[in-house]
Amino acid sequence: MSDDGDWLYSDGGRQRFNATTLAQFGYVIYPNNTVSNWSTCVLAFGGYIPTVISNGSWYNSSGCDTPVREIRTRGILGIVCAVVFALLLILSLVCLNKHGKSFLPAEKRFRLVGRRWPWYWCIITSTLGIISGFTAVDVDRVWVLGTAAIFHFIFYLVTLPACLAAVWEMTRNWASFEERKGVDEDFFRYRQDDRRSKIEFYEPLIFYLFNFLSFFLSILRAWNPISRSNVDVITDARFKAASIFSFLAWLIIVVALVISQHYYRPCKFPWKIPVVLALTLVRIGYNIGSAFDYSISQLRYQASPAYIYCLGFLPIILAVIVILQSGWREPNEDQELLRLRNARNMSLDQEMMAVQAPSGKAIEGNRKPSRRRRTHRASAPPDYWGSEDPGKMS
Incomplete structure (x- = not known):
């Protein structure tokens, strides 16, 4: 000039x-x-x-946020992440279709929408990742950071509370199904007015409070100074508090897992939950580091894209993949409950047949019973599984 x-x-x-x-x-x-x-x-x-x-x-003017440069590393990696999130979105819809179906009458204690929430949050997380990834293209190409950078950073930051909500709902749903299996076997096993039920009532309230505070402090604010990489704003008290609240929400999930493990004592430990907790902790740690150290800040345009993609996007992608893999492998809850009921009924029928067999000997294998035994069984209750016709018994 x-x-x-x-x-x-x-x-x-x-x-x-x-x-x-x-x-x-x-x-x-x-x-x-x-x-x-x-x-x-x-x-x-x-x-x-x-x-x-x-x-x-x-x-005859062009705005400062007009794309005038060539696409660079941030934009290329953003497109790759957006494509991956698009695939995860499709798989989330598949899992929602699988686990969102009902094969049993509705129960007031265990609502159908409860087991759909993990997949709703996976859909939301994937959608946010798609938007953030594609808007990263114009962050590289614009002459002065503006709307594109704001959208990229906003949707990137929201992926963490959305992913944490998906992890929380997966943990809560696992505990709910363990309770449901116990109640289906013995209706009076778990009361609804004991300490366990009260703890489970307050857990989601505390989690969503911390998660919302993280969202509120980091997202609902003026973004123009942030888009210009203002060091005083990027490392201010609001971003520091938001990162700490995310960690507190993460701790609530850990506490809920330990409490559920104590009360329900499942046969198999849900390893999927510690895995996704470890992955999200990487992202939370990076958020905390960014809030206190401007040189690695995820909101600093000059920072290496390796930080935001390796420590920011990758843990979220892997966490969603683990959730979807478990959803793909595990059966629908209603169908699993029916299978457990059939197994219990089969076991009871075998015990009844063993008691009714002569001399206390149960019928083994496929050996055909003698005519005398068939005559003795004529007065037995009909077979629940339709393997024999009671009317044809002699």
């Missing part, structure tokens, strides 16, 4: 503007060859030749 009486110049003196008009409307020509008054910003170099008129308006 140079000054020559009534003219101000940009682009090494190749473009000039009326100094009086620029001063009247608060426009300043910056060293990066842009003209801005903080409400309007236009490019003023090369083939971008704007003209300012007496009322402060511009024509």
Whole structure:
């Protein structure tokens, strides 16, 4: 920029503007060859030749957030992440279709929507990842960071509370199914007014409180200073508190897992939950580090893309993959409950047959009983499984 009486110049003196008009409307020509008054910003170099008129308006102008550069590393990796999240979105819909179906009458104590929530949150997380990944393309290409950077950073940050909610609902649903299996076997096994039920009532309230506070402090705020990589804003108290609240929400999930393990004592430990907890802890740790150290901040444009993709996106992608893999492998809850009921009924029938067999000997294998035994069994209750016709017994 140079000054020559009534003219101000940009682009090494190749473009000039009326100094009086620029001063009247608060426009300043910056060293990066842009003209801005903080409400309007236009490019003023090369083939971008704007003209300012007496009322402060511009024509033949291009905004500072116009994509003018070639795509670079951040944009390429963003596209890759967006494609991966798109595949995860499809798989989330498949798992929702599988586990969201009901094969038993509705129960007030165990609602169908409860086991759908993990997949709802996986869908939300994948959708946020798609948007953040594709908007990363224009973060590389724009001359001055603006709307594209804001959308990229916002949707990137929201993937953490959404993924934490998916992990929480998966943990809660696992505990709920363990309770449901116990109640189906013995209706009075778990009361609804004991300490266990009260703890399980308050757990989600505390978790979603911390998770919402993390979302509120990090997302619902002014984003223009953040898009310009303002160090004082990126490392302010709100981002520090938001990262700590995310860690507290993570701790609630750990506590809920330990409590459920204590009360239900399942035959198999749910290893999928510690795995996703470890993955999300990596992202939470990076958020905390970014809030206190500007050099590695996920919101700093000059930071290496390796930070945001290896420590930011990758843990979320892997966590969702683990959740979906478990959903693909595990059966529908209603169908599993029916299988357990049939197994118990089969066991009871075998015990009844063993008691009714002569001399206390049960019928083994496929050996055909003698006529005398068939006559003795004529008065036995009918076979629940339809293997024999009681009417044809002699």
